[in-house]
Amino acid sequence: AQSVTQLGSHVSVSEGALVLLRCNYSSSVPPYLFWYVQYPNQGLQLLLKYTSAATLVKGINGFEAEFKKSETSFHLTKPSAHMSDAAEYFCAVSEPPNAGKSTFGDGTTLTVKP
Amino acid sequence: GAVVSQHPSRVICKSGTSVKIECRSLDFQATTMFWYRQFPKQSLMLMATSNEGSKATYEQGVEKDKFLINHASLTLSTLTVTSAHPEDSSFYICSARVGAEAFFGQGTRLTVV
Numbered sequence: 001a002q003s004v005t006q007l008g009s010h011v012s013v014s015e016g017a018l019v020l021l022r023c024n025y026s027s028s029v030p031p032y033l034f035w036y037v038q039y040p041n042q043g044l045q046l047l048l049k050y051t052s053a054a055t056l057v058k059g060i061n062g063f064e065a066e067f068k069k070s071e072t073s074f075h076l077t078k079p080s081a082h083m084s085d086a087a088e089y090f091c092a093v094s095e096p097p098n099a100g101k102s103t104f105g106d107g108t109t110l111t112v113k114p
Numbered sequence: 115g116a117v118v119s120q121h122p123s124r125v126i127c128k129s130g131t132s133v134k135i136e137c138r139s140l141d142f143q144a145t146t147m148f149w150y151r152q153f154p155k156q157s158l159m160l161m162a163t164s165n166e167g168s169k170a171t172y173e174q175g176v177e178k179d180k181f182l183i184n185h186a187s188l189t190l191s192t193l194t195v196t197s198a199h200p201e202d203s204s205f206y207i208c209s210a211r212v213g214a215e216a217f218f219g220q221g222t223r224l225t226v227v
Contacts, residue, residue, distance in 0.1 A: 032214050041221070
């Protein structure tokens with residue numbers, strides 16, 4: 001069975017500061033991992049994905065994440081926060097061959113202070 | 115990337131009526147689509163997996179007679195909430211599988227009054 005734990009339901013950073021959103025996963029097979037962003041009353045937008053290629057994954061809007069098997073982690077980072085980054089972020093895991101059937105974490109609300 | 119369109123984006127219905135939500139893959143064919151439900155300030159919970167030309171697979175605890183899913187074509191899956199009640203008010207989101215990932219629709223905010 002697959003599961004995801006997002007540490008910290010709320011993260012607050014200053015504009016220009018480092019963003020670090022934590023995600024740990026559990027999977028019975030080598031997983032696929034995803035980070036999504038959701039703005040109020042909107043659907044999900046894929047930020048980046050890990051599907052067993054490079055462990056350091058670069059995504060849109062300057063975000064990146066590193067897959068660490070030994071730590072079962074897939075933390076999301078961005079060197080410099082922007083006001084427009086304020087949103088809800090979800091980490092998700094799926095297990096091949098059921099790719100797309102994802103289990104989501106509880107989400108982390110990112111607040112960016114001016 | 116692939117585009118998934120969900121309609122309507124918002125709907126208000128009276129208690130006891132039924133409402134249909136459409137999920138379309140606009141520029142690709144999707145043999146498998148997924149329906150999720152999201153309560154306010156909560157995560158997404160998978161409701162069912164919709165397979166083109168066959169019956170949907172529902173997650174444990176989801177009433178299949180209440181949440182009817184039809185996937186009659188490679189580009190369209192529908193979710194019908196039958197005899198809706200206020201507790202069915204939620205944000206419903208669909209996704210379509212493309213290779214190793216899923217692309218999400220914009221969601222439908224259902225309010226039952």
